[in-house]
Amino acid sequence: MFFHIVLERNMQLHPRHFGRNLRDNIVSKLMKDVEGTCSGRHGFVVAITGIENIGKGLIRDGTGFVTFPVKYQCVVFRPFKGEILEAVVTMVNKMGFFAEAGPVQIFVSNHLIPDDMEFQSGDMPNYTTSDGSVKIQKDSEVRLKIIGTRVDATEIFCIGTIKDDFLGVINDPAAA
Amino acid sequence: MSLVTDSPVDSSSSDDFASFLDAALESNSSGSSPEGEAEEEEEEEAEEADDDKVEDNRVKRSKVEILEEVVEEACGSTLQGSLEQKLEESAKKDACTHPGSFGDMCILCGQRLEVESGVTFGYIHKGLRLHNDEIVRLRSTDMKNLLRHKKLYLVLDLDHTLLNSTQLVHLTSEEEYLKTQAAPFQDVSEGSLFMLEAMHMMTKLRPFVRSFLREAHNLFELYIYTMGDRPYALAMAKLLDPRREYFGDRIISRDDGTVKHQKGLDVVLGQESAVLILDDTENAWTKHKDNLILMERYHFFRSSCHQFGFNCRSFSELKSDESEAEGALATVLQVLKQVHSMFFDEPGNDPIDRDVRQVLKTLRKEVLNGCKIVFSRVFPTKFQADNHPLWKIADQLGASCSTELDPSVTHVVSTDAGTEKSRWAVKEKKFLVNPKWIEATNYMWQKKPEENFSVDQVKNQ
Numbered sequence: 001m002f003f004h005i006v007l008e009r010n011m012q013l014h015p016r017h018f019g020r021n022l023r024d025n026i027v028s029k030l031m032k033d034v035e036g037t038c039s040g041r042h043g044f045v046v047a048i049t050g051i052e053n054i055g056k057g058l059i060r061d062g063t064g065f066v067t068f069p070v071k072y073q074c075v076v077f078r079p080f081k082g083e084i085l086e087a088v089v090t091m092v093n094k095m096g097f098f099a100e101a102g103p104v105q106i107f108v109s110n111h112l113i114p115d116d117m118e119f120q121s122g123d124m125p126n127y128t129t130s131d132g133s134v135k136i137q138k139d140s141e142v143r144l145k146i147i148g149t150r151v152d153a154t155e156i157f158c159i160g161t162i163k164d165d166f167l168g169v170i171n172d173p174a175a176a
Numbered sequence: 177m178s179l180v181t182d183s184p185v186d187s188s189s190s191d192d193f194a195s196f197l198d199a200a201l202e203s204n205s206s207g208s209s210p211e212g213e214a215e216e217e218e219e220e221e222a223e224e225a226d227d228d229k230v231e232d233n234r235v236k237r238s239k240v241e242i243l244e245e246v247v248e249e250a251c252g253s254t255l256q257g258s259l260e261q262k263l264e265e266s267a268k269k270d271a272c273t274h275p276g277s278f279g280d281m282c283i284l285c286g287q288r289l290e291v292e293s294g295v296t297f298g299y300i301h302k303g304l305r306l307h308n309d310e311i312v313r314l315r316s317t318d319m320k321n322l323l324r325h326k327k328l329y330l331v332l333d334l335d336h337t338l339l340n341s342t343q344l345v346h347l348t349s350e351e352e353y354l355k356t357q358a359a360p361f362q363d364v365s366e367g368s369l370f371m372l373e374a375m376h377m378m379t380k381l382r383p384f385v386r387s388f389l390r391e392a393h394n395l396f397e398l399y400i401y402t403m404g405d406r407p408y409a410l411a412m413a414k415l416l417d418p419r420r421e422y423f424g425d426r427i428i429s430r431d432d433g434t435v436k437h438q439k440g441l442d443v444v445l446g447q448e449s450a451v452l453i454l455d456d457t458e459n460a461w462t463k464h465k466d467n468l469i470l471m472e473r474y475h476f477f478r479s480s481c482h483q484f485g486f487n488c489r490s491f492s493e494l495k496s497d498e499s500e501a502e503g504a505l506a507t508v509l510q511v512l513k514q515v516h517s518m519f520f521d522e523p524g525n526d527p528i529d530r531d532v533r534q535v536l537k538t539l540r541k542e543v544l545n546g547c548k549i550v551f552s553r554v555f556p557t558k559f560q561a562d563n564h565p566l567w568k569i570a571d572q573l574g575a576s577c578s579t580e581l582d583p584s585v586t587h588v589v590s591t592d593a594g595t596e597k598s599r600w601a602v603k604e605k606k607f608l609v610n611p612k613w614i615e616a617t618n619y620m621w622q623k624k625p626e627e628n629f630s631v632d633q634v635k636n637q
C-alpha cells in the first residue's frame with residue numbers, strides 16, 4: 001500500500017553548504033539520503049513530495065557540523081499481510097516463482113500455486129494449466145496476496161499466494 | 177472496542193498512519209503467539225535504529241483493537257468476517273510444518289521463523305531454505321516431470337572439465353601472444369579464448385564444449401557445480417551459455433555447497449538415481465562416486481600444467497589444442513548418449529525404478545569385457561595386488577585380473593619389457609602394454625589400440 005506521510009529527520013551539514021543555497025542543499029541531501037531506502041516502520045520511501053519545515057540548526061560541539069531537523073512529506077510503500085499486490089515475475093523454478101513489485105521481492109511457493117498448474121521445465125520454465133490456457137513465466141504480471149512480510153534496512157521480502165479467487169496471471173507476455 | 181469506532185483511520189493523516197503502522201507491525205511480528213516483552217523490545221530497537229521520527233502523540237492500543245483495525249483496513253471486509261478469517265488463519269498456522277523459508281518466513285504460512293534450519297539454496301535466491309522433507313517432495317515430483325521429457329540430470333564441473341582458466345599474471349612470455357587473440361568478455365557469442373579483465377583472468381573453453389552442451393541439454397537437465405566462487409561461476413556460465421538456454425538458475429558455486437571442500441548432491445534438486453556427474457576430481461565427490469564419470473583433465477595454460485606437476489609444454493605454448501572430434505568431451509558425449517538410451521529405451525520395468533548408477537556400472541563393465549590381465553612390475557612388491565587402483569579400474573572395466581600366467585591371459589600390463597612375464601607375453605603372442613593403456617581406456621570408455629602403448633626395456637637396473 002502507498003501512503004503519503006510526514007516524516008522527520010535530523011540532517012547534518014558541513015559548513016561549506018551554508019549560504020544562499022542552504023535550503024536547496026538540505027533538500028537535495030535529504031533526497032539522496034532518504035529516497036529509495038527502507039525502514040522497518042514505514043517501508044520503502046518512494047519519493048519526497050514536499051518540505052513542511054526546516055528547524056533551527058544546532059552546531060555540534062567540536063566539529064562545526066550543523067544539525068537541522070527537517071520535516072518532510074513523502075510517499076512510502078509498504079506491503080501488508082492480506083494485501084493484494086500486482087507484481088512482475090522474475091524467476092520461475094520447480095520450487096515456485098519469484099516476483100517483484102518495486103523494491104519488494106515476493107516468493108510464491110508451488111504449495112501456493114493452484115493445483116491444476118504444473119511446472120514445465122525447459123528454456124523458459126513456467127507453470128501452466130493442463131489445457132494450456134494460463135501460463136506463468138518470467139515477465140508475466142500476476143496478482144497475488146501477501147501472507148507474510150519482512151522489511152529490512154534495504155529490502156522488503158514477502159511470501160505470497162495465488163491460490164485464491166481472482167488471483168493469478170493478469171497479463172501474459174507470451175500471449176501478447 | 178470504543179476506540180476503534182471513534183478514531184477512524186484516515187490514511188492521509190500521518191498521525192493515524194503512525195498508529196496504524198504500529199498496529200500492523202505488532203500483529204505481523206507476533207503471529208499467533210501471545211504478546212510478550214520480546215516484541216516490545218524489538219519494536220523499540222527498530223525505533224532507535226531508525227533515523228526518521230514520526231510525529232509524536234502516538235497512541236498505544238490494546239491487541240484486540242489493533243487486530244481489528246488492521247484487518248479492516250487491509251481487507252476492507254466486515255469486522256465480523258475478518259475476525260473469523262483471522263482465527264481460521266491462525267488455526268492453519270499451528271498445523272503448518274514450515275517446509276521451508278524465504279527471508280526467515282515460512283514459504284507456506286508466511287509466519288516468521290525464529291530458528292534457521294534446512295538446506296540453503298542460495299544459488300536460486302538469497303534467503304531461500306528448504307527442509308529435507310520438502311526437498312524429497314520436490315525431487316520426486318520433478319523426477320516424474322523429467323522422465324516424461326526423457327531427461328536425466330547432469331552435473332558439470334567447470335575447471336579442467338569444460339574449460340581451463342589462468343590468472344593473467346601467470347601467463348609465461350611464450351603465452352603473451354594469447355592476449356592479442358582473446359576475445360573480450362563483452363562478446364561471448366563465439367570463440368573459445370576469453371579475456372576477463374575485471375577478474376584478471378583468461379579462460380580457454382575446451383574444444384567441442386559448445387557442441388557438447390547443445391546436444392547434452394536435449395538429454396539432460398544441466399547443472400554447473402564448481403569449487404570456484406559465485407562471481408566466477410556466473411562469468412563462466414555466461415561464456416558457456418551466452419543465450420541462457422542451458423543452465424537457467426542451476427549454477428552452484430563453492431559459496432552454495434553445504435560441506436567445505438566437498439561437492440554434494442544435497443543442493444541439487446534431482447533424485448540421486450537419475451544424476452550423472454562429470455568432474456576431473458574424484459575426491460570432491462566422496463559420497464557420490466557411483467554417479468561420477470571421471471574426466472581427463474584439460475590443461476591449456478602453462479600455469480595449469482605446472483600446478484598439477486607436469487613439466488611438459490602446454491597446448492598454449494605449443495600453439496595446439498586437444499582434438500575437437502576425438503577429445504574428452506566428444507568421447508564422453510557418446511557415453512552419456514549410451515547411458516541415456518540404456519536408461520530409457522531398454523524394455524522392462526518403469527524408468528522411475530531404474531538407477532543411472534547401475535546403468536553406468538554395466539556400461540563400464542563392457543569396455544574390457546573378455547580381457548584377462550596380468551600385471552608385471554606395476555605394483556610395488558609386497559603390495560596387496562587387488563588393492564591397487566589400476567587393478568580396481570581394470571576390474572570395473574570388466575576385465576578379469578590375475579597374478580598367474582595361463583593360456584587364457586590376453587594382456588600383460590608391464591613397465592619393463594625385460595621381465596619374465598613380459599617376455600612370456602611376446603613369446604605367446606599376447607598383448608604387452610604399459611599401464612597408461614588402462615588409464616586411457618578408462619577415460620575414453622573404449623579399449624585403446626594396444627600398439628600405441630608399447631613397453632620399453634629397462635636396462636641394467
Ligand SMILES: [Zn+2]
Binds near residue numbers: 286
Ligand atoms: Zn509454516
